[in-house]
Amino acid sequence: MANPIMLFLFCLCYFTRSVEVSDENKLFPHLQYIENSHTLPVPEVCTELLNNFAQSASNFTLCSIKNAWPVTLCKECIDQYVMFKSKYDELLKTVENGTSCKTIYISHDRLDAVLEYYNGILNVWEKGNCNACYDWSGPVPVLSNDTKHFDKMFKETMNCIATNSTTTNMSDEVCERCMQSYLQLDLFYRSLSKDSIGLDSVCFDIVDSMNTTRSIWSKDLNCCKLRKTPEVIFLVCTGIISFLPILFYVAVRFCSPIRALPNILKESRFKQSFLRSSSGRIN
Numbered sequence: 473m474a475n476p477i478m479l480f481l482f483c484l485c486y487f488t489r490s491v492e493v494s495d496e497n498k499l500f501p502h503l504q505y506i507e508n509s510h511t512l513p514v515p516e517v518c519t520e521l522l523n524n525f526a527q528s529a530s531n532f533t534l535c536s537i538k539n540a541w542p543v544t545l546c547k548e549c550i551d552q553y554v555m556f557k558s559k560y561d562e563l564l565k566t567v568e569n570g571t572s573c574k575t576i577y578i579s580h581d582r583l584d585a586v587l588e589y590y591n592g593i594l595n596v597w598e599k600g601n602c603n604a605c606y607d608w609s610g611p612v613p614v615l616s617n618d619t620k621h622f623d624k625m626f627k628e629t630m631n632c633i634a635t636n637s638t639t640t641n642m643s644d645e646v647c648e649r650c651m652q653s654y655l656q657l658d659l660f661y662r663s664l665s666k667d668s669i670g671l672d673s674v675c676f677d678i679v680d681s682m683n684t685t686r687s688i689w690s691k692d693l694n695c696c697k698l699r700k701t702p703e704v705i706f707l708v709c710t711g712i713i714s715f716l717p718i719l720f721y722v723a724v725r726f727c728s729p730i731r732a733l734p735n736i737l738k739e740s741r742f743k744q745s746f747l748r749s750s751s752g753r754i755n
Contacts (some may be wrong), residue, residue: 518573521563522586528556529589536596543680546602550613553597560590605675618664619675625660626681629653633688647695654689657682 535549606613632650
């Protein structure tokens with residue numbers, strides 16, 4: 473026969489353990505989920521994957537905000553983005569003891585926080601056309617040749633501007649010495665996109681760099697004044713050509729012999745009536 477004391481201690485330990493588990497479920501409801509009307513514990517591996525995904529999302533968010541201006545998000549946050557995508561894919565594909573981590577955390581409620589945060593970060597990356605900065609043919613994304621070439625030309629142009637900028641003669645020497653570099657950079661940028669603007673196809677890091685260069689070139693350095701002479705000639709020629717039709721009609725109106733036509737008609741009618749009356753008298 474079992475010792476009553478040992479039996480009492482066993483029952484006490486079992487009851488205490490049941491209370492601890494029940495209290496744990498109440499204090500940490502995220503450690504369980506409902507499936508087919510049954511409350512089941514969340515696999516530990518799913519919880520770990522969720523934590524890793526949350527950390528990767530936090531890392532990318534921090535990086536993207538720190539590189540928001542000037543825009544270098546695509547080139548500076550590629551490691552964080554790749555890790556973020558990897559952790560999300562891992563969360564979707566992992567199955568532990570017949571339980572899919574995806575069914576626990578994705579599309580499980582109306583808020584759907586995990587999916588919303590994923591779509592939000594993905595939207596930032598896609599809105600900046602960041603994939604266009606890279607060559608994705610290998611196992612690891614690397615900067616494309618176009619991106620490297622643009623960065624090289626951009627640095628050369630900015631170095632030229634910085635080297636030749638002076639407080640006394642900025643708008644003259646800089647424009648003349650850096651004109652070739654700037655025109656080559658602008659021409660190459662236009663070749664990257666069919667519409668020559670690139671908002672829908674060019675990596676936004678490149679777009680922002682080009683916009684900054686154009687702003688410095690036109691507003692700060694006022695280098696576009698070199699185009700004023702050709703524009704004046706064009707406007708003068710356009711004005712002269714537009715004035716020619718008016719000049720033609722004025723000349724026709726005041727210089728043509730058509731003004732004498734009514735008198736000629738009157739004289740011819742008078743002669744006809746006179747001849748008719750004369751012939752009638754003769755008859």
